[in-house]
Amino acid sequence: MLRQDSAVKIAVEKHGKERKHLLPVLQEVKRAKNYLSRSDISDVAAEMGLSSAHVYGVASFYHFLDLEERGRNIIWVCKTISCYMKGANDILLALEEALKIRLGETTSDGKFTLLQTNCIGWCHKGPAMLINDQPYTDLTPEKVVEIIHEYNQ
Numbered sequence: 001m002l003r004q005d006s007a008v009k010i011a012v013e014k015h016g017k018e019r020k021h022l023l024p025v026l027q028e029v030k031r032a033k034n035y036l037s038r039s040d041i042s043d044v045a046a047e048m049g050l051s052s053a054h055v056y057g058v059a060s061f062y063h064f065l066d067l068e069e070r071g072r073n074i075i076w077v078c079k080t081i082s083c084y085m086k087g088a089n090d091i092l093l094a095l096e097e098a099l100k101i102r103l104g105e106t107t108s109d110g111k112f113t114l115l116q117t118n119c120i121g122w123c124h125k126g127p128a129m130l131i132n133d134q135p136y137t138d139l140t141p142e143k144v145v146e147i148i149h150e151y152n153q
């Protein structure tokens with residue numbers, strides 16, 4: 001992981017200081033650090049000449065820009081109606097059991113955080129989830145256990 005001040009500086013240098021570049025800057029810092037801390041918000045604001053309140057407002061609007069420390073792999077199980085009707089709750093239960101955590105928690109080794117999200121655009125192949133940016137579809141409880149196993153190798 002990059003130190004926070006260098007991650008912010010690198011992101012701002014790469015994308016620019018104009019207000020319109022705020023979202024890519026925040027995405028870049030989040031990628032480097034896995035989440036956005038309070039000091040990241042202040043550092044981005046200072047680097048870009050924006051108020052911390054504005055930067056926080058943008059960061060908190062997009063739930064993919066985590067404002068809490070998360071595991072190295074973030075699992076987003078779709079909770080929207082199509083996936084719900086196709087058994088998303090069974091997927092969630094299988095993940096909770098396999099990872100030995102509840103929704104919203106992070107495994108003790110810091111490897112996984114289990115979260116829910118709204119529709120990720122794979123409704124026709126639900127239930128669906130993302131692990132980081134990778135979509136997984138047509139899920140079954142057995143299939144998610146295999147997927148988690150692959151990440152544990």
Ligand code: FES
Binds near residue numbers: 080081123
């Ligand atoms: S409803 Fe789950 S991907 Fe759209």
